[in-house]
Amino acid sequence: xxxxxxxxxxxxxxxxxxxxxxxxxxxxxxxxxxxxxxxxxxxxxxxxxxxxxxxxxxxxxxxxxxxxxxxxxxxxxxxxxxxxxxxxxxxxxxxxxxxxx
Amino acid sequence: xxxxxxxxxxxxxxxxxxxxxxxxxxxxxxxxxxxxxxxxxxxxxxxxxxxxxxxxxxxxxxxxxxxxxxxxxxxxxxxxxxxxxxxxxxxxxxxxxxxxxxxxxxxxxxxxxxxxxxxxxxxxxxxxxxxxxxxx
Numbered sequence: 001x002x003x004x005x006x007x008x009x010x011x012x013x014x015x016x017x018x019x020x021x022x023x024x025x026x027x028x029x030x031x032x033x034x035x036x037x038x039x040x041x042x043x044x045x046x047x048x049x050x051x052x053x054x055x056x057x058x059x060x061x062x063x064x065x066x067x068x069x070x071x072x073x074x075x076x077x078x079x080x081x082x083x084x085x086x087x088x089x090x091x092x093x094x095x096x097x098x099x100x101x
Numbered sequence: 102x103x104x105x106x107x108x109x110x111x112x113x114x115x116x117x118x119x120x121x122x123x124x125x126x127x128x129x130x131x132x133x134x135x136x137x138x139x140x141x142x143x144x145x146x147x148x149x150x151x152x153x154x155x156x157x158x159x160x161x162x163x164x165x166x167x168x169x170x171x172x173x174x175x176x177x178x179x180x181x182x183x184x185x186x187x188x189x190x191x192x193x194x195x196x197x198x199x200x201x202x203x204x205x206x207x208x209x210x211x212x213x214x215x216x217x218x219x220x221x222x223x224x225x226x227x228x229x230x231x232x233x234x235x236x237x
Contacts (some may be wrong), residue, residue, distance in 0.1 A: 013147050043192035063160030069153035081185030
């Protein structure tokens with residue numbers, strides 16, 4: 001069973017990302033979107049936690065990065081920038097979607 | 102009249118777009134600017150994201166209200182305090198923020214920066230000095 005975890009809250013304001021990272025198992029995927037994209041900016045405590053998470057694929061939604069003025073070069077290594085079509089593909093490819101709201 | 106002027110501070114702690122707080126704050130600031138008070142804005146915690154430059158909301162079908170911050174100087178809102186620690190915790194620095202300026206009428210209309218990066222301790226002192234706080 002593979003799961004797509006989605007996080008749409010800032011990791012600096014809510015514990016959604018921390019909880020997601022605590023429960024996401026190897027082989028699962030995590031997609032950051034809306035205010036969740038702030039978790040993808042390199043050089044923060046959040047990206048350290050992401051880097052320490054083995055076997056989990058991390059994605060961030062490009063249009064939400066652009067809306068918030070976060071350029072692609074500020075995204076931490078190991079996090080793939082995706083578009084809405086890829087968001088849909090990830091939702092379809094995984095067995096279920098678990099939203100951390 | 103001058104003794105009736107109070108120090109008003111608008112406290113911004115939320116990111117833009119995910120919730121309506123940032124936009125609502127900006128609207129209230131612009132409305133409040135008509136009342137000739139001593140206004141300042143504080144940006145801390147996720148509020149620092151409001152001032153990040155290069156916002157482009159075309160892909161998410163929302164209004165990009167970030168250019169409106171440029172208008173604050175024309176409304177005599179010229180003190181935008183941004184907390185250094187909040188920036189650093191989020192992987193940001195002053196260079197990531199929009200350049201915001203005002204023309205100083207007491208200094209031959211010289212163009213000056215509205216954004217003032219301050220430490221958490223300095224921010225606490227600035228807050229302590231206010232008469233009224235509006236929280237967003």
